[in-house]
Amino acid sequence: MATESVVSAFRVLEAVAEAQPVGLSELARTVGLPKSTVQRVLLTLQEVGWLRPTETTPTRWQLTYRVVAVVGRAAGGESLRDIAVPVMNELQLATTETIHLAAPDGDSLVLVERLDTSHRLRAFLPLGERIVLHASATGLAYLSARGQGYLDDYLARPLSAPTPDTITDPDRIRTVVNEVRERGYSKNIGGLSLGISSLGAPIVGPSGAVAALSVSGPSSRITEDRFDELGTQVRDAAARISRALRGER
Known part of the structure; x- marks a missing residue:
């Protein structure tokens, strides 16, 4: 050709x-x-x-899913997806909500795997969907695992608002990202999709942040009193995947 x-x-x-x-x-x-x-x-x-x-x-x-499969192997060796899916399965069973795995591509994330809930009312993003960093739990988690220079460069650009609840003020986003770093997981209420709440955590490989994991569902079901429980679960799951990527037990 x-x-x-x-x-x-x-x-x-x-x-x-x-x-x-x-x-x-x-x-x-x-x-x-x-x-x-x-x-x-x-x-x-x-x-x-x-x-x-x-x-x-x-x-x-x-x-098609072929694109998603190739993205999952972009870092070489055993794919992120291969390592993550067993842990995602456990997380989905424990939370009974939708689990998303997203990997970076430029200044956004791409959804590379999704495990759906059996609930009729659920969060849904198509595989291959591009995810705005500052508007999503996965994106905020990913930003928290990147250096301050990356965050500053990202916030210097125009910030879109997928919903009326999206945080677009750079100073507020810096505060939120610092909170994620301290807590170990992100919280997002309606920032990417109205009526959907998500908790996310970064996945960190040998060379730094490589992906993010989240648990998502309707805000009527993922209420604030569940944030600590679900956030801890997604943080621990992301940490397990991170250790596996680094060859640690």
Whole structure:
């Protein structure tokens, strides 16, 4: 495949990841390529298992789990997912809520694994979803495990507000991150999705923060009187994964 074609394929793949599910016309505008070129790229990426079309009309495109699997192995060796899932299973059984595993990609996190609750009313994010750091339990946990320079650089940029409850004041976020560092877990009430509360903790490998873990559910069920219990559970689970990544017992 020519270099130009490879570049086009990655541009389309990244655009789908940002806006999925997304249609052909929107993709063509986003990447600045002719529709015919984007269509060929989409069909090629579908053929190799990276993208799949929705069953809606008109057709829209989204990532497959293959992308998530590759992201999970980005650090090399045994994948983060392989190590984390057994611990996540235990955490899900103990809390009976949704468990999320997110790994960094640029200035956000990407959801690489999710274990769902059996409750009908539940938290839901699609695999491959990009997660705003300052608006989420996983993101705040990840920020707490990064250095002060990283945090300062991140807060110097415009901060989006996915919901009216998202904290966007840099000084307030610094205070929250310091609290997470002291407590060992983050708390997020409605910052990413209205009506959803989450507790998160960072996962730290040999070279530093590599991911974050969270337990999430409706705020009507994950109430403040449960925060300490659930926060401690997710903190301990993240610590177990961290030790395994570092080769410690």
